Amino acid sequence: MHSVLIADDDEEMRELLTFKLQNGYDVTAVSDGAECWNRLDTAADDLPDLVVLDVMMPGLNGYRVLDRMDGDDRFDDLEVIMLTSRGKEDDIVRALEAGATDYMTKPFSANELLARIKRVLE
Amino acid sequence: MTSVGDALLLIGWVVLGYYLVVNGVYLIVHIAALYGVRTDLKKRAAGTMYQRFASPFFPGVTVVVPAYNEEAVIVENVQSLLNLNYPELEIVVVNDGSDDATLSELRSAFDLRRIDAPVPFDVPSEPIEAVYRSDDAPTLRVVDKVNGGRADAVNAGIWLADQPLFCTIDADSIIDRDGLLQAVEPFLDRPEETVATGGTIRVANGCSIDNGTIESVDLPESRLAGLQTMEYLRAFYSGRLGLDRLNALMLISGAFGVFRTDLVREVGGYETASVTEDFELTLRLHRYLRERDREYNVEFVPEPVVWTEVPESRAAFSRQRRRWYRGLLDTMARHRRMIGRRRYGSPGVFGYPAFLLAEVFGPLVEGFGYVIVPLAFAVGAADASFMLLYFGLTVGVGVLLSWFGILSEVWSFRRYDRPMQVLRLLGHGVLENFGFRQWKTLIAWRGLYEYLRGETSWGEMRRSGFDAD
Amino acid sequence: MNGTSAVSVETLSLIGAVVTSLLAVVGLITIGRSVLTARRDRRTAQARGQIRRAFLERMEATDPAWDDWVTELNETERRVAQDLLREYLERVRGRDRQSLQRLGYALGLDRRARRKLREGDRFERRWALNWIARLDVDVPTASLERTCEKHPDASAPVARVLYEQDRPEAARIGTELLLRGSRPLSVLGVDSLYQLNKLSPAPLFERATSSYDEWSESRLIQVLRVIGEAGPANPDTSLGWIGFLFVSSSPAVRAAAAESLVGYGWHEDVRAAVDVERIRTDESPRVRGAIYRMLGTWQDEASTAALLAAVGTETDPRSAIDAISALGERARDLDETELSAASAAAREWVLASTEPTKTEAVR
Known part of the structure; x- marks a missing residue:
C-alpha cells in the first residue's frame, strides 16, 4: 500500500483528507510545516510516497518545505501535491518551480484529488 | 469649623463630582462597547463570501518590527510573524542599532544575505547601514540602522515597505495567527476610506507560547501583571471599542495597528520627538484628514489580539506609565487646537475633551482627592458619612467599570474562557481599587513633574524572553 | 453643618443600595454567562x-x-x-x-435564509445571502434585485450569489447591481465584479464606457483595477476612453489608468489613444512609476525606447526603480552615461535585490 503524508494546519482538512484516503492508502497527518519537514528529514529511508502539502502553516510554510526538499536528492522520488487556498498565478508558478508535482486549490474536489494521486503514484 | 476646613470639604465635593462626571462618560463608553460587541458578533456570523487567498484585490501588508536589544525574543517573534495566516505578507525587521546580538541571531536563524547596494531613496531616519534579505524566508527583510529610537526605526521600515498597508508590532508581542486577516477587515469593507485600524492588546504574561504561537491563554501569577490584565481588558478592549462606536477612537497602539503606507509617508511618518508616537500619529492623522476634508475611517477591531509582555516589577511599571503620561501631555499639547472644534468632528468635539478630562486631569484630580479628603477628615471638616460616601462611590464605580469590561469580554470573543479565570478577573477588578489605582495617580503626578521639567527619556523595559513550555 | 452629618444616612444607604445592586447585576450576568458558555463549549467539543x-x-x-x-x-x-x-x-x-x-x-437553513433576507438587518441579510450562495438556494433573480433596491448594501452579496450560482445573465445583472450609485465598492464588490467579468468582460466595458465620467474618483479607480486584472478584452472593445484618463487632473486616476493597461499593449485602440512619449513625462512621480510598469509589459520598440529615454532623465528615486525594473535584463547592460543619477542608484539596488537566492541558484 502506498503511503501518504498530509500536512495541513486546518484540523477539518486533516480529518477530511484522512477520511477520504484511508481506504486506499497508509495515511499520516501533521499540522505544521516544521513537523512535516522533521518527519521527512529524519525518516529519509522510510519516506512516504506522496505528500499533500498546504502552504499557509505555522513553523514552516509549504513553500519553505518545498525549497528544503528541492535542493536535496533524498527527496527526488517523493511526489508532492500542493493543496492550498492560495490560487494566484504567481503562487502556482512558485510551487511548481520549487518541485511540486501538482497543484490544487481549495475549495477542492476530493474525487479529483484521488484521481490525481492515483495517476501520480502509478 | 474653620474656613480652611470648609474649603477642604468643598474641594472634596468638587473632586467627587469630577470623578462622577468622568466615570459617567466612561460608563457611556462601555455601554457603547456592549453595542459594538453585538454588531461585531453578527458581522462575524455573516461570514466571508469570497476566497480571500485567491482574490487579486486583497491588500498586501508589510509588518514592520522595530527591534532594539531584543536578542532574547527576536527570532521567536519573527517566526511567529512568518506563521501569520495572510495572503500577501512582507516582514521588515528594523534593527535599531542594538548593542546585543539581535542582528546576529536573525542572521543565523534566517540565513540573511546583505543587499550589496545603498538604498537609492531618502529614508527619513538615522542612517541605514545595510539591508538584508533572507535565503530561508523570501518575504523577510532586515534593516540595520543607527540607533534612533522606536519611532525612527518604524519610519525606516515604513519607507522600505513594498505593500499598500503596513502593520506595526513590538518585538515582544505575538499576534494571533488570524489576527492580521481580522485587523484588515475595515480595509475590505471600505477600502477607499479606511486609513488605520487597531486590534486589542492583551497581556501575554501567564500564557504559554510555543514556536511563536499562543498555545493556551491564562492569567499571570504575578499580582501586578494580573491587575494589568484586568486594566488592559477595560481600557484597551472595552474602552477602545466604545470610543470607536462613538466615532472618537483616539489611539491606535503601536503594539498592533494597520495603516495605509502612502498616507503615513505623506504625513511624514512617526514623530521621533514623541515618547508615545503611536498616540501622536493617530491624532495627527485625524487632524490631517479633517483639515483636508477627506472622508476617512479609523477603526478599532475587537477580535484580533496582540499579546504583549507587561512589566512585572514596580519600577519598570512606573517607568512605563510615567512615559505614557508624559507622552499623553505632550501629544495633547501639540494638538490642542483640535479641542471642541466642529471641523475636527467627533474626535475634536468628544474624543479630545473626554481624553483631557479623563486621562489627563482624571488621575491628577483623583490623586488630589486622596490627599484632601483624609485631610478634611483629620481637621474635622468632613465627617464619617462623607468619607464613606467618597470612598464607597469611587470604589463602587471603579469596580463597576472594570466589570463592564469583563462583561464585554464574556459576551464576545472569550479568550479567557474558563469561569475560574473570569472569577479571578472580577476579583482583580475589586482589588485594583485598593492600592493599585492610588499608586497610578501618584505615578501620574510624577509624570507631570517630569514633563514640566522637560524629561524625554523612553525608559527601557527588560525582556525576559517568552516561556517555551 | 456642625452636629449633622454631611450626607444623611438615608441618602448614603440609597446610594449604597444602588451601587451594590448594579454591581450584583453586572457580576452575576458576567459569571452566569461565562458558566453557560463554557458548558456549551464543552458539550460542543464532546459532540x-x-x-x-x-x-x-x-x-x-x-x-x-x-x-x-x-x-x-x-x-x-x-x-x-x-x-x-x-x-x-x-x-x-x-x-x-x-x-x-x-x-x-x-x-432548514434555506428557509431561515429566505426569512432573514426578507426580515433581517444588514448583517442578517449578509448571513442569508451567504447561505443562499452556499446551498444554491433558488431565490428568483428578480426578487434578489428587489432586495438590492430596498437595501443597497445587499448589492455586492447578491452579485456574488449570481456569480456563485452561475445564473443566466449573471455578468450583466451583477455588474449592473454593483455599479449602481456612485459609492466606492467593498473588496467583496470589487472581487465579484472581477469574477463576473473575468472571462468575458463585455458588460463591464459597456457600462464603463458609458458612465465612467459620472463616477466618483474612487469608483473609477476600482473599476480600472478590475479591468487591469480582467483583461484581455476582445480586440473590438473600445478602450480609447482609458486614454482620455491620462489627462485627468487627478494623479491617482492617471496612475490607475496606466495600471489598468498593463498587458494591453497589443490592443490597437489603446495604442492609438496613448501617446507614450507625452505621458512618460507626467509631472507626478507616482504616475510615471505606473506608466513605466505598464510600458514594461508592452514589450515593443516604442515602449522600450520610451523606457530607455526615461532612465536617462528620471530624477525621482522610486520612479527610477520602476523604470529599471520595467526594463528587466536590458537594464543590466546599459552604460552608466545613459542613466540619470537616480536611475544609476536604482539599478544598483534592483540588481542587488534580485540576485537569486541560494535555493534559486541551485535550480
Whole structure:
C-alpha cells in the first residue's frame, strides 16, 4: 500500500483528507510545516510516497518545505501535491518551480484529488 | 469649623463630582462597547463570501518590527510573524542599532544575505547601514540602522515597505495567527476610506507560547501583571471599542495597528520627538484628514489580539506609565487646537475633551482627592458619612467599570474562557481599587513633574524572553 | 453643618443600595454567562468528533438520508452539524458539495435564509445571502434585485450569489447591481465584479464606457483595477476612453489608468489613444512609476525606447526603480552615461535585490 503524508494546519482538512484516503492508502497527518519537514528529514529511508502539502502553516510554510526538499536528492522520488487556498498565478508558478508535482486549490474536489494521486503514484 | 476646613470639604465635593462626571462618560463608553460587541458578533456570523487567498484585490501588508536589544525574543517573534495566516505578507525587521546580538541571531536563524547596494531613496531616519534579505524566508527583510529610537526605526521600515498597508508590532508581542486577516477587515469593507485600524492588546504574561504561537491563554501569577490584565481588558478592549462606536477612537497602539503606507509617508511618518508616537500619529492623522476634508475611517477591531509582555516589577511599571503620561501631555499639547472644534468632528468635539478630562486631569484630580479628603477628615471638616460616601462611590464605580469590561469580554470573543479565570478577573477588578489605582495617580503626578521639567527619556523595559513550555 | 452629618444616612444607604445592586447585576450576568458558555463549549467539543464521523460517512453515501439523521440530533448536535456544514462547504466542491447542500436543506437553513433576507438587518441579510450562495438556494433573480433596491448594501452579496450560482445573465445583472450609485465598492464588490467579468468582460466595458465620467474618483479607480486584472478584452472593445484618463487632473486616476493597461499593449485602440512619449513625462512621480510598469509589459520598440529615454532623465528615486525594473535584463547592460543619477542608484539596488537566492541558484 502506498503511503501518504498530509500536512495541513486546518484540523477539518486533516480529518477530511484522512477520511477520504484511508481506504486506499497508509495515511499520516501533521499540522505544521516544521513537523512535516522533521518527519521527512529524519525518516529519509522510510519516506512516504506522496505528500499533500498546504502552504499557509505555522513553523514552516509549504513553500519553505518545498525549497528544503528541492535542493536535496533524498527527496527526488517523493511526489508532492500542493493543496492550498492560495490560487494566484504567481503562487502556482512558485510551487511548481520549487518541485511540486501538482497543484490544487481549495475549495477542492476530493474525487479529483484521488484521481490525481492515483495517476501520480502509478 | 474653620474656613480652611470648609474649603477642604468643598474641594472634596468638587473632586467627587469630577470623578462622577468622568466615570459617567466612561460608563457611556462601555455601554457603547456592549453595542459594538453585538454588531461585531453578527458581522462575524455573516461570514466571508469570497476566497480571500485567491482574490487579486486583497491588500498586501508589510509588518514592520522595530527591534532594539531584543536578542532574547527576536527570532521567536519573527517566526511567529512568518506563521501569520495572510495572503500577501512582507516582514521588515528594523534593527535599531542594538548593542546585543539581535542582528546576529536573525542572521543565523534566517540565513540573511546583505543587499550589496545603498538604498537609492531618502529614508527619513538615522542612517541605514545595510539591508538584508533572507535565503530561508523570501518575504523577510532586515534593516540595520543607527540607533534612533522606536519611532525612527518604524519610519525606516515604513519607507522600505513594498505593500499598500503596513502593520506595526513590538518585538515582544505575538499576534494571533488570524489576527492580521481580522485587523484588515475595515480595509475590505471600505477600502477607499479606511486609513488605520487597531486590534486589542492583551497581556501575554501567564500564557504559554510555543514556536511563536499562543498555545493556551491564562492569567499571570504575578499580582501586578494580573491587575494589568484586568486594566488592559477595560481600557484597551472595552474602552477602545466604545470610543470607536462613538466615532472618537483616539489611539491606535503601536503594539498592533494597520495603516495605509502612502498616507503615513505623506504625513511624514512617526514623530521621533514623541515618547508615545503611536498616540501622536493617530491624532495627527485625524487632524490631517479633517483639515483636508477627506472622508476617512479609523477603526478599532475587537477580535484580533496582540499579546504583549507587561512589566512585572514596580519600577519598570512606573517607568512605563510615567512615559505614557508624559507622552499623553505632550501629544495633547501639540494638538490642542483640535479641542471642541466642529471641523475636527467627533474626535475634536468628544474624543479630545473626554481624553483631557479623563486621562489627563482624571488621575491628577483623583490623586488630589486622596490627599484632601483624609485631610478634611483629620481637621474635622468632613465627617464619617462623607468619607464613606467618597470612598464607597469611587470604589463602587471603579469596580463597576472594570466589570463592564469583563462583561464585554464574556459576551464576545472569550479568550479567557474558563469561569475560574473570569472569577479571578472580577476579583482583580475589586482589588485594583485598593492600592493599585492610588499608586497610578501618584505615578501620574510624577509624570507631570517630569514633563514640566522637560524629561524625554523612553525608559527601557527588560525582556525576559517568552516561556517555551 | 456642625452636629449633622454631611450626607444623611438615608441618602448614603440609597446610594449604597444602588451601587451594590448594579454591581450584583453586572457580576452575576458576567459569571452566569461565562458558566453557560463554557458548558456549551464543552458539550460542543464532546459532540464534534462523533457528529463529524457520521457527517463524513453520510456525505460519501449514495443516499445520505440527511432528513432522518437530522431528526435524531439534539440541539447541540444540530449546532455542531451546522458548523461543520459551513466549514466543509468552504473546503469542498464537486459531488461532496452537492451532497452537503442537501444537509443544509434538511437543517432548514434555506428557509431561515429566505426569512432573514426578507426580515433581517444588514448583517442578517449578509448571513442569508451567504447561505443562499452556499446551498444554491433558488431565490428568483428578480426578487434578489428587489432586495438590492430596498437595501443597497445587499448589492455586492447578491452579485456574488449570481456569480456563485452561475445564473443566466449573471455578468450583466451583477455588474449592473454593483455599479449602481456612485459609492466606492467593498473588496467583496470589487472581487465579484472581477469574477463576473473575468472571462468575458463585455458588460463591464459597456457600462464603463458609458458612465465612467459620472463616477466618483474612487469608483473609477476600482473599476480600472478590475479591468487591469480582467483583461484581455476582445480586440473590438473600445478602450480609447482609458486614454482620455491620462489627462485627468487627478494623479491617482492617471496612475490607475496606466495600471489598468498593463498587458494591453497589443490592443490597437489603446495604442492609438496613448501617446507614450507625452505621458512618460507626467509631472507626478507616482504616475510615471505606473506608466513605466505598464510600458514594461508592452514589450515593443516604442515602449522600450520610451523606457530607455526615461532612465536617462528620471530624477525621482522610486520612479527610477520602476523604470529599471520595467526594463528587466536590458537594464543590466546599459552604460552608466545613459542613466540619470537616480536611475544609476536604482539599478544598483534592483540588481542587488534580485540576485537569486541560494535555493534559486541551485535550480
